[in-house]
Amino acid sequence: MSEAAISGSNSTLVDDWSADKQAYHVPWGKAMMWIFLVSDTFIFTCFLTGYLHVRLTTTDPWPLQSEIFALSFGGDPIPLILIAIMTFILITSSGTMALAVNFGYRRDKKKTFWFMVATAAFGASFVGMQAFEWSKLILEEGVRPWGNPFGAPQFGSVFFMITGFHGLHVTAGVIYLLTVAFKVKKGHYDKKGYEIVEIAGLYWHFVDLVWVFIFAFFYLL
């Protein structure tokens, strides 16, 4: 009896998951990418909410981002200029990625390849600038995850955690894009179709999307 009940419940489980139904009329890889991105949204929002909370609760003054991230090109320091350049680079890369997706569906392999390589190159330069920013803060300003000379010690932990996690995403994206780009070039997707370029594009646009929020909440406000 219990045997039957167990096998019965097993079979409904199998039936439900193997039933010939499709909720999302998109390639499975795209649905899975979206589910991954939704989960990643939760992770980044938790980081940003953690930041919100420590920033609200600390009674030490919050360091002035626009001065800390200022950069001088010979003359007076220009406030936040490095971050602005990084923002423009990431938007540019989002645009080239959108074009790559479009040319993928047009089955223009050459253009798809080069736009993806360009996107990856912009991404790599973003990470390079981030490395420069980190080393400037660590070596010249003495910012540490547990303290800094400007004000609230939480500034360092939030900065390294959030920009570090985002930079990791950009780095992974560069590797992902290059992998897909070279497979496009070799003709791996001639039969399968070029949805993979759109799926890789979703990831890349998401990385840009997260930066929009980091730029606003961490650097501007």
Next chain:
Amino acid sequence: MSSEAGQQHPLGIYYKIWILLFVLSSFSYAVDFFNVQGGMRWGLVLLFMALKAGFIVAIFMHVVWERMALVLTILGPPLVLLLLIGLMSVEGFYISGARVQYMGQDPNQVALTPADLHGGGHGEEEEHAEEEAH
């Protein structure tokens, strides 16, 4: 326009959104550059942020052309996060107030800047004392 055929759209719309994103980012940066402060800063930064995020998700990520089942899967669950953000900000304001009230912390201290620490660079023309209204 169905998803089985892939998301294929005229190139023009991508160029337009691309330019728009540049313009919105410049506006965001201008808010900092011209040192807009207080409620105006919050309002403008959040407005440009929301517009940028909306255009990226809707057009570059093609959500506006997806079927409703997928759209709700993508946009529905993150709405819960608004609750988390709301609760944490209420909590945060409360703790901050309690620390000022019972621990005697000064809520109006001003942070030091790299110029203060290294001396030189730029001098008195930078007024940042009235910042930090959070």
